[in-house]
Amino acid sequence: MPDYGHEILFGTFLTPDAHNPDQVVALAELTEAAGLDLTSFQDHPYNAEFLDTWTLLSWVAARTERLRISGNVLSLPLRPPAVLARAAASLDRLSHGRFELGLGAGAFWDGIEGMGARRLTPGQGVEALREAVDVLRGVWDVSAPGPLRQDGTYYPTPGTQRGPEPAHEIDIWLGAYQPKMLALTGQKANGWLPTLEYLRSPDRVTANRLIDEAAVAAGRDPREIRRLLNLFTVDVSSRNRGFLQGPAEQWVEQLLPMVLEEGFTTFLIGRDDPRLIQTLGQEIAPALREAVARERAAGTPGTGPVRSVAALAERHPGLDYDALPQSLAARSVEPGDPEYDGVRHSYSWPGAPALVIRPQAVAEVIDAVSYARTQNVPLSVRSGGHGISGRSTNDGGVVIDMSLMNKVEVLDRATRRIRLETGARWGHVAQALAPYGLAMSSGDYGDVGVGGLATTGGIGYLARKHGLTIDHVVAAEIVTADGRLLRVDDEHHPDLFWAVRGAGGNVGVVTAIEMEADEVDNVVYAQLVADATDTAGLLRRWGQLVEEAPRDLTSFLSLFPGRRGDPPTAQVTLVFAGDDIEAARSALSPFLEIGPILDQQAQLVPYPAIVAPPGNRHRGQGLNDTRSGLLHHITPEAADRMATMMDSGDVMIMQVRSVGAAVNDVAGDATAYPHRTQNFSVIAATVPDRRAHLDKLWTELYPHLDGLYLSFESDTDPDRLLDAWPEPTLTRLRAIKATYDPDNIFNRNFPIPPAGDTEDEAVANS
Structure with a gap:
């Protein structure tokens, strides 16, 4: 046999x-x-x-x-x-x-x-x-x-x-x-x-x-x-x-x-x-x-486990499946495989990729990149797959799913040095670091993957005290378009290291990052629910209180439209980065005056409790039409435009996240995330049949905005490149693309044209 x-x-x-x-x-x-x-x-x-x-x-x-x-x-x-x-x-x-x-x-x-x-x-x-x-x-x-x-x-x-x-x-x-x-x-x-x-x-x-x-x-x-x-x-x-x-x-x-x-x-x-x-x-x-x-x-027969005739019939005609390296055969999921429905979608976006590759080692990532660049199909790279922006899946292309590379290590407790593989999820990271009294500010949702957030920005519950997630990255391991594995830091490939922190998805597949974690144990976590009938007034009062608050306090505000005769509501999350109850009470109490409070609660909890990974199935069930922008202040004019959006009924949710403070301590040119003067990040989301209405409303808010947060923006129109990376950041990124990805293999995370791409020069310089 x-x-x-x-x-x-x-x-x-x-x-x-x-x-x-x-x-x-x-x-x-x-x-x-x-x-x-x-x-x-x-x-x-x-x-x-x-x-x-x-x-x-x-x-x-x-x-x-x-x-x-x-x-x-x-x-x-x-x-x-x-x-x-x-x-x-x-x-x-x-x-x-x-x-x-x-x-x-x-x-x-x-x-x-x-x-x-x-x-x-x-x-x-x-x-x-x-x-x-x-x-x-x-x-x-x-x-x-x-x-x-x-x-x-x-x-x-x-x-x-x-x-x-x-x-x-x-x-x-x-x-x-x-x-x-x-x-x-x-x-x-x-x-x-x-x-x-x-x-x-x-x-x-x-x-x-x-x-x-x-x-x-x-x-x-x-x-x-x-x-x-x-x-x-x-x-x-x-x-x-x-x-x-x-x-x-x-x-x-x-x-x-x-x-x-x-x-x-x-x-x-x-x-x-x-x-x-x-x-x-x-x-x-x-x-x-x-x-x-x-x-x-040496030629002994045996090509590895094979798929059934029915499974082979589900293959996409635009992909050369036979060219897949043997090293990836056991790591790949095709449309006809039983596991396909579990890996095809992101949490927010449905997808129908032709192939999902799930490497377990760097060598397999290299093989996956080398294979993908030979195929004339979209290439998406996925860490956790939460994917609000829609870039971690596609239709008819290849997805490199990093979720099996998910190790979390504390390298040196004395210097707070940690190493994270990019397929890990932030909730698991929080749980792994907690016994050491450490934590990382990393968004508000523990199911999000390390790679996507730690290469884009990272606006988390500890942002005003400890800054963005990318501000703690001290080294990264990245597979470039030509199949090299590079370790990048301030001394090794510093240009690429700069780009990884803010545009990492554009320059390669980051397989691991090293970071300096923060000393964090318990935090005070509070939630308020307020009547948002006076939406503009509530926004102004909340924004002013955030800017006046001590750095220990970070707050997110989510607005929901009224339904069935009920008024619109605001859910306010407040996190005080420490266990000083009296200081926390002093910082939190003013927020009780933002409007009529319908519900409130506050508790002292370990940090992992507020970012626990829920382990949701990813079926493309999120609101996948989103617009993102940054605000210096919530001015009366901006508040009025946001209130109009919520009153329209065409926006399902609007969220405003506080940044500023420690985020703005970093120089604008220190990383590829240049937005270091704004105090707020805004996101609006709706369902597909109301996208046109959202775009019209967003156009009215747009003049009050300055920049955008990449992972919250589903519109990848090249006209928005300068919102994401205003000059001179964009020119610097284009030069780095020309060095490390001249063929623009990694083009899903906003299509940055490499320098010298004359076809896109006019757009990039518009």
Whole structure:
């Protein structure tokens, strides 16, 4: 049999010993620490000597961070599929996509029947399993209309709600030996999970052939099915006693033909032996992976996991999928893939990209950029994917999704030096820094990604005290358009370092940043709800109070139009950056006079509590037509124009954020964010059918504005370039673009034309 090309995985098959539960969990933790990929447990609920497998899986998932978990195999007759589907999806979500479903038709029927389940013949067991697989996938398919309804002899489902949706596409691996079960594996499963010691008839070659034939007959490619293998009679302490009973080099020699000739790519060791687990992770696994990679590179068949015919039919004609580097094959999501709906949209904008690449390492980012620049399609780079401006997804293009590169590190507590990978979310950053008494001002929403905000500006709840997020960046690691990885700071590529802080999305893919965090523990967090019938007056009073407030206080004001006879309302958020209650009360109290107060609350809370990441699904559900501007002061004229906008009913929300103070301590030419004299940032948002009305209203406010905040502006008209980067900033950015991105590969984050691009000279100089 050929090499089916899957990634080589190693793991353990541990005994769920009820007499030594701590030892079982410790072995699972050792499995992860040794660098292995997966741990699994046998499932015999009728055996009083064993822990309940599902409870054990949940416990181990909570005690580990990276390790995949699975039953090996779960007894279907004792776990009804509709209930099992919800349990599996729940555990997958709680473990962030680390659960796989090893499933069996049933064995040890005396025990199963003794617990009240129906005894089945082998043929009945196969048909019951066939029905169960359809129920499982039906419950997980939340995109299908209506409840799941399925006829069946063994598992009829007259009508059940679908969901929850798993965090990733859960693989279904079947423990199969006989021809009918092997055929079912080829028809419906993601993997075949036998035990070597039980493979008597049919043998491995015949079994693989039966699976492949059934897959082809069902319209599938056999390479869609992973081949896993449990191994029990193994040892590393002896010398050449037999198959897999010898040193690491003997294991590699004996496993290599099983990969290349029989297609097995996942090996699970059924020995509760710490030394064997460590040797497997530290010596055998890396050596076998190296040997397999060498053979594959030399021409051994095996192109990696493949997509079904139905999935291939969903590909976009404008993209050369075959040119995708092999290093990215397992990191890419196409329109026909089950994971596609989870990665196609941003929070605010719907999207239909031709390909989403999800790198886990810098080398993969380099490969992704090199590939994308060969394709004549849009390229978007996404960190968290909140995406108010709409630049983190596209239609028909490539998205480089950085969310899997999300490490947060405190490099040096004494100097407050931290390192963040750009796929991390700010809520997680806040949680990671809190034990050190540190925090970063980073917007108002913990689900926002590090990369987008930390390369644009970062107007957060601590802005007036601690400045913009970009003002704390001391170094960055960036992949440029020509595929180089550069570390930039004040001494290395200082021009690029300058550009990263304010226009980073225009000059490359920032993979990590180093920052100096602030000493922040608890803060006073207050919210007011006010009647905004006198919208202009409320805005003026709030703006004046903000400018008069101590720097410790930062405030955001959100206006909502009246509905169904209710007056318009204002929600005011106030954050005092410290735990001095009396000072906070003195700073907050004047805001009670901005207008009729309908509700109020204030509390002393840890900073992470106010930016906790909600973990929202991204379905393009936000208001995606937005306009952004900056104000020096909320003058009566500006307040009147903003009030007119809210009275029109064409604006769904208007938000004003306070900046100034520490933000304006930084020189205007110190970073590519030049707006260092304004005190307020304004955003207005509406729905698409009212965009024209918003534009007309915004035109009336525009003369009172000076500049814009890039991440809040969805209009990328080149005429607005000088609002984002007034001269001489724009000319300097164009020169840097000409050096690092002369072909304008990174053109989604406002299309800055490189210097020398004569076609755009007139626009840039207008």
